[in-house]
Amino acid sequence: MDKTTSLKNENSGQKTIFITGIGTEVGKTVCSAILTKYFNAEYWKPVQSGDLDFSDSMKIQSWAGKNTVCHAETYRLKLAASPHHSAKEEGITINLNNFTLPETSAHLIVEGAGGLMVPLNDEDFIIDLIQKLNIPAALVVKNYLGCINHTLLSIKALEQRKISLKYIILNGNFPTDTERIILKNIQPQTTIVRIPHLEKITTENIETASKQLAIL
Numbered sequence: 487m488d489k490t491t492s493l494k495n496e497n498s499g500q501k502t503i504f505i506t507g508i509g510t511e512v513g514k515t516v517c518s519a520i521l522t523k524y525f526n527a528e529y530w531k532p533v534q535s536g537d538l539d540f541s542d543s544m545k546i547q548s549w550a551g552k553n554t555v556c557h558a559e560t561y562r563l564k565l566a567a568s569p570h571h572s573a574k575e576e577g578i579t580i581n582l583n584n585f586t587l588p589e590t591s592a593h594l595i596v597e598g599a600g601g602l603m604v605p606l607n608d609e610d611f612i613i614d615l616i617q618k619l620n621i622p623a624a625l626v627v628k629n630y631l632g633c634i635n636h637t638l639l640s641i642k643a644l645e646q647r648k649i650s651l652k653y654i655i656l657n658g659n660f661p662t663d664t665e666r667i668i669l670k671n672i673q674p675q676t677t678i679v680r681i682p683h684l685e686k687i688t689t690e691n692i693e694t695a696s697k698q699l700a701i702l
């Protein structure tokens with residue numbers, strides 16, 4: 487049986503989900519926009535490194551709707567690089583204790599930077615931030631040669647930390663055998679979410695994709 491299920495069939499309580507990925511540029515922001523729209527959620531990017539004039543929060547407001555509540559980033563760093571490096575360039579050290587989940591009764595989509603082992607400083611990684619926030623994760627996977635290895639390592643890392651993998655998000659199209667081997671390695675409680683490749687990232691296409699999620 488296809489393990490894909492409608493997200494709305496899940497419990498209807500408040501959801502807070504950390505969107506991570508198997509690396510940088512895999513579509514975390516595109517998928518976050520679709521999920522933000524789908525859940526009518528608020529959005530938070532704890533660390534923005536680079537692109538401050540078109541940040542991920544700004545993309546979410548442009549794609550999911552300008553009324554989408556985006557909570558202020560804890561760190562806004564100029565250099566488009568790994569956060570530990572971007573912070574060092576500005577003479578600061580990212581401190582895990584400075585991150586607190588925004589208070590809200592709405593659903594909340596939290597987007598990381600890059601993948602799980604992206605360093606925030608010399609000791610802490612994105613995976614430590616997820617553990618500190620104590621929220622379930624969604625893993626965005628994009629197809630490229632090497633994605634199987636990156637995906638299975640990410641799943642193992644989450645399992646090792648006992649972080650719940652709530653969603654595996656297959657972003658775009660996958661060869662059958664790539665998809666099969668990835669899905670063979672997830673736990674039954676992980677819901678599969680398929681996001682189509684969009685011709686163009688526009689508000690309309692994001693909205694259409696969010697509507698299609700309900701009929702998965």
Ligand SMILES: Nc1ncnc2c1ncn2[C@@H]1O[C@H](COP(=O)(O)OP(=O)(O)OP(=O)(O)O)[C@@H](O)[C@H]1O
Binds near residue numbers: 509516599658
């Ligand atoms: N489903 C999709 N359809 C079409 N283009 C996509 C899709 N997902 C991602 N892209 C494109 O891939 C690129 C990277 O996407 P995105 O910015 O969402 O990645 P990211 O994982 O959030 O990156 P970062 O680590 O910088 O936050 C963008 O140019 C985006 O438009």
Ligand SMILES: C[C@H](N)[C@H](N)CCCCCC(=O)O
Binds near residue numbers: 565566600601603604
């Ligand atoms: C700058 C970029 N867009 C991301 N926000 C940060 C990606 C860090 C990747 C670090 C790494 O895995 O080597």
Ligand SMILES: [Mg+2]
Binds near residue numbers: 514515597
């Ligand atoms: Mg992003």
